[in-house]
Amino acid sequence: MNYNIRRMIFLIIALIWAIVIFAFSAKPGDESENQSIKVGMTVCNIFVPGFDNLQEYEQVDMAKKIDYPVRKTAHATEYAILAGCVLGAVTPGFIRWKNGLTAICTAVIYAATDEIHQLFVSGRSGRITDVLIDGCGAVAGTLIILLISRIIVMCGKKEN
Template sequence: MTVCTVLLICNLVFIWGNSLLPAEVSGQISGTLKALLDGVFTPGEAVPSGDGLLRKFAHFAEFGALGLLLGWLFGMLGKRRLPAFALGVAAACIDETIQAFIPGRSPGIRDVCIDSCGAAAGMLLLFLGHAYWKRRFTRNNFRRK
């Protein structure tokens, strides 16, 4: 098992583990995170919470990490972009399905879209990082002129 596979499994356990939490517990975790972030920013720059921007960004970031790992595992820079993205969308659908059975939680198409966009952004970040790395550190760039 590769390092990427282990990280991918850990990422999915984290995502789906959070979805298994009842709404009250999930809200408390979001409140704690908001308090930590409020301590970092100035008092006038409040961090949104609840069903607002903070929770949506957290989903986007979780699935961004998933997209990056799926892209890495599937050799994103080859010809396997679509299957990697399809697995990211499938993970988002599973995530929302889990929430349908948890007290106080409910699934949403909008959340699947946010999660899928996060996965796509992670894959795009991997692609751009690889393109930059390849251009910056190719053998030709090390020759003296």
């Protein structure tokens, strides 16, 4: 695929994903909490044997107990995806460390602006720890893509 077309596709996906992140952050605190509790209920339903047999209030209590890790995992995942899309937009072919650094920095800067945005949303707050978690997600996403690309290159060399 032509580099410019691929770059444009990744750039559009990155922009759409940034809008998705913005939309999640624009939800008031109680709506965001309810959404993450629903995700927690789904996670418990999948991983906790007998979860369906619990009373509804017990299910909600269990979902609330894992709310914090669910939210922080979501933060990291959002920014891993964003960094991956930015990496695709700035990489001409073989991924270099500078491209990875650009993707990580872009994601962290966006994370910081997102936390500032949350200061203006009812029931939400901006936290530096969330920027750090988002940054860790961006680093993890970038490293995973770098690792996969190296494996693909190494497999290609073995075939030749």
